[in-house]
Amino acid sequence: MSPDNTVNWAYIFATLSIRFVGVFILLGILQLGIAISSKIIAMIVSSKQIAKPVLK
């Protein structure tokens, strides 16, 4: 069985490669987002703890 002759293989390979990299980019941005938001939350939590008055 032969593949469809009308398929533009150059386009298919190019777009597939870009889109495969695109999955990495999507998840990479998500990774960065998580890392940054975690840092911000940790900073907020620690600053709140510092600001809390110590009761004697």
Place this chain on the structure above:
Amino acid sequence: MSYQELLNMITSILQQTGIYALHWKDAIMWGIGLLFIYLAIAKKFEPLLLLPIGFGIFLVNFPLTPLMGVTEQGQRDLIQIFYHYGIEWEVIPCVIFLGLGAMTDFGPLISNPKTLLIGAGAQLGVFITFIGSILIGGFTLQQAASVSIIGGADGPTTIYLTQKLAPDLLGPNALAAYSYMALVPLLQPPIMRLLTTRKEKMIVMKQLRPVSQTEKIIFPLFAAALIALLIPAVMPLMGMFMFGNIMKESGAVGRLTETAQGPLMNIVTIFLGVSVGATMQADVFLNYKPMMIFGLGIVDFAFCTAGGILTVKLMNLFLKPENQMNPLIGSAGVSAVPMAARVSQVVGQQYNPKNFLLMHAMGPNLAGVIGTAAAAGMFIAMFK
């Protein structure tokens, strides 16, 4: 009444029974249906899905049964109604994702976000099989895209994409996806052993840090916004997934969360299983294409497993020794939540009984769900 009239009457009665219309192909389909029922009951392979699918196959392959037909007046038979409104309207896969979101704890992923990249690496097989499906299988571009997503081992995404691009392949694709999901404990370990050294299998990973509720609430909002902006085509699935998750993590709507992860999920699972099984009628299933799909599916699945493992090995080259990851968690980059993560745990403990990889493997496992949906969204954008 003459003898001839009596004979005609008996013939007419016989013609109204299923016995008269039986075909050898029906018997083969009963065998396939019964095999699925056996695997579900005796072997406990994905019983929640394989039992309804198996029974659906068994039921619709009896001739003259008004289950999957549409009359000339447009009236639909019982299972055809489930199929039409549930699957053709793409409702059930999205509702299942809502339930999955309500069951999912993204904590391990948020705690170790670099595991997200493993979920991307595990989509390698999807893209390789796409090419293979066209070259070897002679599928059209749309059909090839729907076949290639099987390797992601994500049933609802496979159904969603197939319904959009190649609805004629829905039965075989869904069956292949769920079959390989059920066979994860058998298919993955040989590939995992082959691609990792003994030293790598023994790597003990750093304990995951605890994740706050605030982070868990921000995650679905951020992920939904990002996916909506980059791959809008897949938002019906991912939107529901993240909605289910924020319901769970908010802790504010316990009743809704319980409904989404329990009764609602169970109801749609019943309709999904029977409907998918009912698409497997002998005339549709017993030809070369479904066999080809099963063959390509297993290659796809193997490449996706390998892609996840190799991604971890590649990442380890750039990580400090104390942050190294065990490549066995890479195989969990295919979706199949949580079975693929359990397989990482089991194989890891065979080499180091004190190594607990389950929670570490949940990160790539959940990333795999997002990665497969992303790949599906890209195919929809390309070919719809």
